Amino acid sequence: MNIPFVSFEFINAAVKTGMLQAFETFFDNSMYILGKEVEAFEKEYSLALQTKYTVGISNGLDALNISLKALNIGEGDEVIVPSNTYIATVLAVTFCGATPVLAEPDIATYNIDPEAIKEKITAKTKAIIPVHLYGQPCNMEVIMKIAGEHNLFVVEDNAQAHLSTWKGKMAGSFGHINATSFYPGKNLGALGDAGAVTTDDPALAEKAVMLRNYGSAKKYQHDIIGYNMRLDECQAAFLRVKLKHLSRWTTERQAIAALYQKKLQNTGDLILPVTAAEATHVYHQFVVRTAKRNELQQYLTKAGIGTLIHYPVPPHLQKAYQHLGYTKGAFPVAEDIADTCLSLPIWPGLSEAQVDFIVRAIRQFFNG
Numbered sequence: 498m499n500i501p502f503v504s505f506e507f508i509n510a511a512v513k514t515g516m517l518q519a520f521e522t523f524f525d526n527s528m529y530i531l532g533k534e535v536e537a538f539e540k541e542y543s544l545a546l547q548t549k550y551t552v553g554i555s556n557g558l559d560a561l562n563i564s565l566k567a568l569n570i571g572e573g574d575e576v577i578v579p580s581n582t583y584i585a586t587v588l589a590v591t592f593c594g595a596t597p598v599l600a601e602p603d604i605a606t607y608n609i610d611p612e613a614i615k616e617k618i619t620a621k622t623k624a625i626i627p628v629h630l631y632g633q634p635c636n637m638e639v640i641m642k643i644a645g646e647h648n649l650f651v652v653e654d655n656a657q658a659h660l661s662t663w664k665g666k667m668a669g670s671f672g673h674i675n676a677t678s679f680y681p682g683k684n685l686g687a688l689g690d691a692g693a694v695t696t697d698d699p700a701l702a703e704k705a706v707m708l709r710n711y712g713s714a715k716k717y718q719h720d721i722i723g724y725n726m727r728l729d730e731c732q733a734a735f736l737r738v739k740l741k742h743l744s745r746w747t748t749e750r751q752a753i754a755a756l757y758q759k760k761l762q763n764t765g766d767l768i769l770p771v772t773a774a775e776a777t778h779v780y781h782q783f784v785v786r787t788a789k790r791n792e793l794q795q796y797l798t799k800a801g802i803g804t805l806i807h808y809p810v811p812p813h814l815q816k817a818y819q820h821l822g823y824t825k826g827a828f829p830v831a832e833d834i835a836d837t838c839l840s841l842p843i844w845p846g847l848s849e850a851q852v853d854f855i856v857r858a859i860r861q862f863f864n865g
């Protein structure tokens with residue numbers, strides 16, 4: 498058996514007819530930038546996320562960039578981000594001119610620890626960017642409370658957690674303005690780059706609309722300094738088709754995760770994902786941890802099973818962030834996760850027989 502880390506085979510088969518129709522409609526509409534499809538997708542995504550406004554953006558990083566710009570965050574400001582996130586979260590803070598301040602995650606959930614956030618707040622702190630890593634929302638109740646007490650903005654990075662909830666409320670609907678990505682491999686993925694911001698604040702939505710399109714709300718009238726960070730019309734058309742399947746695909750991911758959870762109990766030193774009681778996890782990734790991570794990954798590769806490491810080097814140890822002056826040991830929790838984590842295949846269409854094959858290989862590795 499050969500099991501790739503990610504396969505689009507099943508989701509593509511489910512949407513192929515719809516996608517071809519969507520392409521034809523888009524093509525015939527002859528409105529290739531900010532047309533009917535972007536507008537319709539924005540409405541549909543807002544409904545799905547139970548948020549008032551969605552503004553389609555070119556990709557997830559740009560959605561973070563626009564969120565911070567819309568909040569007027571810039572030079573001299575500090576923004577608190579998790580020490581174990583994907584680099585994009587940190588880059589957005591750098592791009593707006595502010596300073597990223599890293600806070601450690603909770604080792605059980607891998608999400609930013611509210612206590613660590615509190616320790617990092619200074620007079621310069623303007624915002625917090627909680628990242629709902631691997632598909633599990635952060636403790637948004639406590640994070641919003643901390644933000645309220647210190648007069649801080651919250652920008653959720655919801656790239657990995659579409660449709661996940663904290664106490665029944667959707668991730669991406671808590672913060673003042675929130676960013677998401679529809680990179681092809683995300684739970685909701687386009688056929689290229691795509692992203693969005695979500696907000697309940699009409700002024701922030703309007704600002705995002707202007708920022709993404711040259712600072713303009715009306716053609717050839719430029720009220721602010723903007724960018725070209727628009728969601729592509731054809732990607733919006735494709736996303737509309739896939740959005741209809743997202744809830745079912747999410748249930749499938751959760752069912753696969755439940756199988757792994759059941760079948761991988763008590764396997765060597767393997768640590769399985771832990772979901773907070775208040776959270777629903779949408780399993781963008783199924784991440785296990787072991788001291789023998791590299792050996793396990795090699796063993797699974799030889800057995801024909803694809804795995805990935807999310808992420809092998811935390812932001813503070815990346816060359817790009819050398820200037821922050823951190824060395825190994827600065828963020829021990831993030832470093833521990835980077836050294837021990839391994840993401841197993843989890844995609845809609847992965848069968849129980851394939852899960853069994855993966856589980857058997859993992860057990861064989863630990864039992865010799």
Ligand SMILES: *Cc1c(COP(=O)(O)O)cnc(C)c1O
Pocket residue numbers: 556557558559582583585586628654656657677678679680690691692
């Ligand atoms: C994918 C991702 C991004 C960036 O999204 P792009 O669309 O690739 O720019 C940002 N943050 C997190 C947590 C991500 O997983």
